[in-house]
Amino acid sequence: MSGKNWDRVPIDAQSVDAPLSQSAIFLVVTVAADKAALARVCSVLGELDDLVKNVGFRDLGGRLSCIAGIGRDLWDRLNASQRPVELKPFAAIKGAVHSAPSTPGDLLFHIRAERPDMCFEFERILLDRLGVGVTVVDEVNGFRYFDARDLLGFVDGTANPTGLDLPASALVGDEDASFAGGSYVVVQKYLHDMQAWARIPTPEQEAIIGRTKIDNIEIDDDDAPRKSHKSLATIEDADGNEFDILRDNMPFGRPGQNEFGTYFIGYSRYLWVIEKMLQRMYVGDPPGAYDRLLDVSTPHTGTTFFAPTRPMLQALVEGAQK
Numbered sequence: 001m002s003g004k005n006w007d008r009v010p011i012d013a014q015s016v017d018a019p020l021s022q023s024a025i026f027l028v029v030t031v032a033a034d035k036a037a038l039a040r041v042c043s044v045l046g047e048l049d050d051l052v053k054n055v056g057f058r059d060l061g062g063r064l065s066c067i068a069g070i071g072r073d074l075w076d077r078l079n080a081s082q083r084p085v086e087l088k089p090f091a092a093i094k095g096a097v098h099s100a101p102s103t104p105g106d107l108l109f110h111i112r113a114e115r116p117d118m119c120f121e122f123e124r125i126l127l128d129r130l131g132v133g134v135t136v137v138d139e140v141n142g143f144r145y146f147d148a149r150d151l152l153g154f155v156d157g158t159a160n161p162t163g164l165d166l167p168a169s170a171l172v173g174d175e176d177a178s179f180a181g182g183s184y185v186v187v188q189k190y191l192h193d194m195q196a197w198a199r200i201p202t203p204e205q206e207a208i209i210g211r212t213k214i215d216n217i218e219i220d221d222d223d224a225p226r227k228s229h230k231s232l233a234t235i236e237d238a239d240g241n242e243f244d245i246l247r248d249n250m251p252f253g254r255p256g257q258n259e260f261g262t263y264f265i266g267y268s269r270y271l272w273v274i275e276k277m278l279q280r281m282y283v284g285d286p287p288g289a290y291d292r293l294l295d296v297s298t299p300h301t302g303t304t305f306f307a308p309t310r311p312m313l314q315a316l317v318e319g320a321q322k
């Protein structure tokens with residue numbers, strides 16, 4: 001945890017615990033195979049903190065933050081002597097009814113701010129610095145929707161870990177000491193079938209999500225015939241210990257194009273925890289009883305990254321340039 005007063009200084013790059021924001025940009029790029037492209041990327045990652053400061057200082061109340069995540073293939077190209085133990089490309093999932101694709105991505109930039117213009121300005125400068133050696137494969141502008149609702153109308157993010165539970169859930173610890181403080185990041189871009197969702201009566205929607213719609217109260221569905229999204233996404237070990245992740249999903253869309261989406265982003269200390277959530281959602285528990293949220297939500301991307309701490313990122317790119 002940075003322990004900083006976020007209103008008085010720009011937010012350090014790679015702060016996984018940066019505040020949730022009104023706006024976000026999720027930018028995924030691939031890096032060309034040539035050495036020049038890699039060198040340029042390393043130099044930009046090395047100056048990421050300065051880039052955040054340059055834009056963030058112009059309105060500290062805008063709370064600009066940026067986290068860069070690195071995919072497995074790019075990590076290997078950086079010639080690092082070690083790799084986070086669980087880092088691997090997103091494993092596509094094939095359930096009986098719904099599937100999740102694995103899509104390319106060398107770098108993720110998760111840009112957050114209270115103001116969309118700050119996210120925009122930062123992204124503009126960042127892409128300018130990255131130059132022609134990177135190709136944008138996905139770019140999503142997310143916005144906060146009223147009281148943190150997704151476009152399906154439910155409050156999203158309530159069960160996120162807070163206080164000391166946040167680093168314990170989201171940041172790697174002593175189990176992989178060389179990468180302690182970093183975080184596994186998984187993203188998926190979902191598009192919703194809003195017409196189909198609107199046809200489902202509210203009590204049934206609530207049973208699908210596991211919370212009431214208007215006032216966001218958790219529904220005890222231990223004895224329900226079918227598990228809710230909330231219950232399928234709850235991971236416990238044999239001793240009943242729960243494993244949380246930190247989510248900062250954002251709605252996005254273009255009503256004129258009938259595009260309504262949720263950008264899922266999860267930060268986790270352990271990659272296996274997110275993988276297990278996905279298995280339970282897509283395959284179901286018991287198998288076949290999949291997450292009915294997927295009947296109206298289709299993933300179009302799926303990519304895994306590792307977000308190193310700021311010093312770790314610095315050392316990584318400096319080492320690669322030698």
Ligand code: HEM
Binds near residue numbers: 234277293297
């Ligand atoms: C279409 C995409 C998604 C939507 C609209 C969505 C929406 C929601 C909503 C409304 C809740 C209940 C409130 C809350 O605690 O946040 C929730 C809970 C949760 N979701 Fe999702 N979600 C989506 C995808 C995912 C995915 C892909 C994962 C994991 C891989 C996930 C993991 C969780 C977890 C861990 C919880 C909290 C469960 C608990 O109560 O402990 N969600 N989600």
